[in-house]
Amino acid sequence: MIKLIRRGLWTAGLVLSIAVESQAAVRVVATTEDLASIAGAIGGDRISVQAIARGYQDPHFVEAKPSFILLLHNADLLVVVGRELEAAWLPPLITQSRNARIQPGSRGYLDASLTANILDLPTGPITRAMGDVHPQGNPHYWLDPANGRHIARAVQQKLAELSPDDASYFAQRYQEFDRRLTDGETRWLAAMAPHKGTRIVTYHRSWTNFAERFGLQVVGYVEPKPGIPPSPAHQFTLVQEMKRDGIRIILVEPYFDLKTPNAVARETGATVLVMPPSVGGVKEASDYIALFDYNISLLASTIAKTGAK
Amino acid sequence: MISCVRRSRSFPVLLMAGPLLALVPAPVQAQAQAVAGSQPAQELRDELDRLRREFEAVRDAYGARLAALEAKLASLPGAPGAAAAPAPPAAEATVPPGAAGAGGPAGTLPVYGGGAGTLSKIFNPDIAVIGNFLGAVGENDVSPAPAFEMNEAEATFQAVVDPYARADFFLAFSPEGVEIEEGYLTFPTLPGGLLAKVGKFKQQFGKVNTFHPHQLPWVDSPVVLENLLGGEEGLNDSGVSVSKLILNPWIFLEATGELYQGSSGVFQSFERSDVSWLGRLRGYRDLSESTNLDLGTSIAYGTNDAGPALTTRLVGLDATFRYRPLRRAIYRRLLARTELVWSRRAEELAAVSSFGLYASGDFQFARRWFAGARYDWSERAVDASLVDKGPSIVLTYWPSEFSQIRGQYRRLRYGEGDTANELLFQFLFSIGAHGAHVF
Numbered sequence: 097m098i099k100l101i102r103r104g105l106w107t108a109g110l111v112l113s114i115a116v117e118s119q120a121a122v123r124v125v126a127t128t129e130d131l132a133s134i135a136g137a138i139g140g141d142r143i144s145v146q147a148i149a150r151g152y153q154d155p156h157f158v159e160a161k162p163s164f165i166l167l168l169h170n171a172d173l174l175v176v177v178g179r180e181l182e183a184a185w186l187p188p189l190i191t192q193s194r195n196a197r198i199q200p201g202s203r204g205y206l207d208a209s210l211t212a213n214i215l216d217l218p219t220g221p222i223t224r225a226m227g228d229v230h231p232q233g234n235p236h237y238w239l240d241p242a243n244g245r246h247i248a249r250a251v252q253q254k255l256a257e258l259s260p261d262d263a264s265y266f267a268q269r270y271q272e273f274d275r276r277l278t279d280g281e282t283r284w285l286a287a288m289a290p291h292k293g294t295r296i297v298t299y300h301r302s303w304t305n306f307a308e309r310f311g312l313q314v315v316g317y318v319e320p321k322p323g324i325p326p327s328p329a330h331q332f333t334l335v336q337e338m339k340r341d342g343i344r345i346i347l348v349e350p351y352f353d354l355k356t357p358n359a360v361a362r363e364t365g366a367t368v369l370v371m372p373p374s375v376g377g378v379k380e381a382s383d384y385i386a387l388f389d390y391n392i393s394l395l396a397s398t399i400a401k402t403g404a405k
Numbered sequence: 406m407i408s409c410v411r412r413s414r415s416f417p418v419l420l421m422a423g424p425l426l427a428l429v430p431a432p433v434q435a436q437a438q439a440v441a442g443s444q445p446a447q448e449l450r451d452e453l454d455r456l457r458r459e460f461e462a463v464r465d466a467y468g469a470r471l472a473a474l475e476a477k478l479a480s481l482p483g484a485p486g487a488a489a490a491p492a493p494p495a496a497e498a499t500v501p502p503g504a505a506g507a508g509g510p511a512g513t514l515p516v517y518g519g520g521a522g523t524l525s526k527i528f529n530p531d532i533a534v535i536g537n538f539l540g541a542v543g544e545n546d547v548s549p550a551p552a553f554e555m556n557e558a559e560a561t562f563q564a565v566v567d568p569y570a571r572a573d574f575f576l577a578f579s580p581e582g583v584e585i586e587e588g589y590l591t592f593p594t595l596p597g598g599l600l601a602k603v604g605k606f607k608q609q610f611g612k613v614n615t616f617h618p619h620q621l622p623w624v625d626s627p628v629v630l631e632n633l634l635g636g637e638e639g640l641n642d643s644g645v646s647v648s649k650l651i652l653n654p655w656i657f658l659e660a661t662g663e664l665y666q667g668s669s670g671v672f673q674s675f676e677r678s679d680v681s682w683l684g685r686l687r688g689y690r691d692l693s694e695s696t697n698l699d700l701g702t703s704i705a706y707g708t709n710d711a712g713p714a715l716t717t718r719l720v721g722l723d724a725t726f727r728y729r730p731l732r733r734a735i736y737r738r739l740l741a742r743t744e745l746v747w748s749r750r751a752e753e754l755a756a757v758s759s760f761g762l763y764a765s766g767d768f769q770f771a772r773r774w775f776a777g778a779r780y781d782w783s784e785r786a787v788d789a790s791l792v793d794k795g796p797s798i799v800l801t802y803w804p805s806e807f808s809q810i811r812g813q814y815r816r817l818r819y820g821e822g823d824t825a826n827e828l829l830f831q832f833l834f835s836i837g838a839h840g841a842h843v844f
Contacts, residue, residue: 150694153731160844161697162657162689169598169650188843191571194650196594201568224807224836324805325772351732353772 122259125171127182129376130238133384137273138251142262151376154351160185168193178209181235206254212243215304227321239306280385284392291399298347302373326356338364344404367402530564533837535619545825563840601647608640609661609685610703611723611744622767624813624829628781628793629761633748635670642669657689672707681707699725715751738769748786759784775801791820808834
C-alpha cells in the first residue's frame with residue numbers, strides 16, 4: 097500500500113514537474129515569419145515560437161483557419177505586425193482563441209510597429225479611391241534592418257516582462273542579435289553603396305522602408321493603386337515612363353502573378369526580379385539576417401548586371 | 406520613436422542639472438567654509454567662474470547635439486517620432502491598446518481640435534454600410550422578385566466594449582423597415598476556454614444560416630434555407646451561446662450550445678418556458694497547407710407555430726472542402742460545400758418529416774473573377790410532398806475588395822409544378838470599416 101502511495105506520489109511529482117517545465121517556456125505566436133525569426137533570436141531555448149503567415153504568402157490575405165485558433169489558444173505572447181496589415185484576418189482569430197492572455201491590451205499582446213519607424217503615413221485626407229491604403233502608414237516596415245532592431249528590443253522587453261527570471265538571458269541574446277545585425281548592416285550598406293540612387297519599379301508598395309534604407313528610388317508601381325490589380329491603361333503608362341526614364345528593374349513579391357511584370361519587361365527591356373519580402377519567402381531567406389543577405393546580394397548583382405542607374 | 410526622442414532630451418538635462426547644479430556647488434560651499442579664513446575670496450570666485458564656464462560649455466555642446474539630432478529626425482520623411490516629438494503632449498492621444506486588434510488604430514494619433522471633448526471620437530465603433538442591390542429578369546410565377554430593388558442596406562457597428570467584451574451590431578434597413586439583424590456581446594476572455602455570446606444573432610445551425618447576405622457566394626439563398634430553416638431570415642433569435650474548444654491532438658473540435666427565446670421563422674414560444682435550444686459540433690482539419698476539410702453537425706429543437714406543445718426538431722450535416730494555394734492565394738481558390746437538413750415538424754394531426762439539401766462549388770479563376778454552381782433539392786417543412794429543385798450557375802466580378810457584381814442564372818422547379826427561369830443580378834458594395842468575418 098505504502099509502495100503504491102509512494103509510486104503515486106512519484107508519478108504525480110513527475111507529471112507536475114513536466115507541467116511546470118512546459119509552463120516555463122514562453123509560447124510565442126507571431127503573425128509573420130519575420131517576427132517569428134526575430135522573436136526566436138531573442139528568446140532562444142526559453143521560448144517556443146510559431147508563425148501564422150508563411151513568408152511566400154501575401155500577409156494581407158491570410159485565411160483565418162481554425163487551426164490558427166488552436167495555435168493562439170495556447171499562446172502566452174502574440175506578436176503582430178500591426179498598422180492594419182492583419183486587419184482582414186487576425187481579429188476574429190483572437191476573439192475565437194478563448195485566450196485572455198493575448199487579447200489586445202493584455203500583457204501578451206505586442207504590436208511590433210509601436211516602436212518602429214513608419215513611412216507613408218498619410219498627411220492629407222484619404223479615401224478608398226486611392227486603393228487599399230493603410231491609414232496608419234506602410235506596414236512593411238520590417239524591411240529596414242533598423243526597424244528589425246526596434247522589433248527585437250520590444251520583444252526582449254516583453255519577454256523579460258513575461259519571464260523575469262530569464263531577463264538577463266534575453267538581454268544577452270538581444271546584444272548578440274544586435275551585433276549580428278550591425279555587422280549585417282555594414283555588409284549590406286557596403287554592397288549597395290555603389291548603387292545608391294538606383295531607380296526601380298516595384299509591384300506593390302512593400303519596399304518603401306527597404307528602398308529608403310538602401311538608397312533606392314521607387315519611381316513607379318505595377319499596381320496602379322495599392323491592392324488594385326494592374327490595368328492595361330496603367331501598364332501602357334508605366335511602360336512609357338520606364339522607357340523615358342530608363343528603368344531597368346522591376347521588383348516583384350513572390351505571391352504576385354508575373355504576367356504583367358513580364359509583359360512590361362518585354363516592352364522596356366527591364367529585368368523582373370522576384371525578391372521575397374519575408375523570411376521563408378525563399379529557402380535561402382531562412383532567418384531575418386539571411387533575408388537581407390539574400391535580397392541584397394540578389395539585388396546588387398542584378399543592378400550590376402543590368403547596368404541600372 | 407517618440408519615447409526615444411524624449412529620453413534623449415531628458416538625459417542631457419539630468420546630466421547637466423544633476424551633477425553640475427546640485428552637486429557641484431555643495432563641495433564648493435563646504436570648501437569655502439573650511440578655508441574662509443585662510444584663503445582669499447578671490448580664489449573661490451575664480452573657481453566658481455571656472456565651474457560656471459565649464460557648465461555652460463557642456464550645456465551648449467549638448468544643446469547643439471540635441472538640435473542636430475532633432476533636425477536629422479525631422480528630415481526623415483514620414484518619421485512619426487520626428488514629427489511628433491516637438492509637439493506638446495496635449496496634441497496627441499494614445500489609442501487604447503484594445504483598439505488595434507479589433508481593427509482599430511494603434512499608437513499615437515493626432516487629436517483634431519484639441520479639446521477634451523473630441524477625444525471620444527477615438528472610441529467610436531468601426532462603422533460600415535453594406536448595400537445589396539438586386540435585379541431580376543425572366544419568369545417566376547411563384548415567388549417573383551422585383552425587377553430592381555435596393556434589397557438591403559446593412560449598417561454595422563463594431564467595437565471593444567471593455568477589457569472583457571466586444572460588441573457587434575448589424576442593423577438591416579430594407580423596404581420592409583429596420584430590424585436588428587444581429588446585435589450581440591461577445592466575451593472572449595472567459596475562464597475554462599469558453600466563448601460566450603449574448604444578444605440577438607444568427608443561430609449556429611450549419612454554415613449558410615450564419616451568413617449575412619453579402620457573405621453568400623450567390624444572389625439568393627439556397628432553397629433548403631427558405632423551406633426548412635425559416636425563410637430569408639433563417640434561424641435568428643435572441644438568446645445566449647456558449648462554445649468550447651475540445652482540445653485533442655488530431656483535429657480542431659468545437660462544441661456549441663445555445664438557448665433561444667423561441668421567436669424565429671421555425672420556432673415560436675407560447676410561454677416563457679418554451680425556449681428553443683441548439684447544439685453544434687464542428688470538426689476541422691488542415692489536409693495540407695492549402696487544403697482543408699470542415700465538417701459539422703447541428704441539432705435544434707423547440708416549439709413551433711402550429712400550437713403549444715407542438716415541436717420542431719431540425720438536424721443538419723454540413724461539409725466544406727477548401728483549396729487555396731498559399732503562393733497564389735489572391736488568384737485561385739476552390740470551395741465545395743454541401744448542407745443536408747432533416748426537419749420533423751409536429752402538427753395538430755400528424756408530424757411532417759422533410760428533407761432538403763444543396764451542394765455547391767465556387768472557383769476563383771482570376772484575381773477578380775469567380776464562377777460557381779449550386780444544386781438545390783428541398784421538400785417543404787409543412788408539406789413534404791412538395792419538392793422544389795433546380796440548378797444555378799453564378800459568375801462574380803470583384804472590382805475591388807469593397808464591391809462585387811454578380812449574375813446568377815437559376816432554373817427552379819417548384820413543387821406545384823411551375824418552373825421559374827430567371828437571371829438574377831446583384832451589386833454589393835461596402836463603405837467604412839467592416840470587421841473581418843469568421844472563417
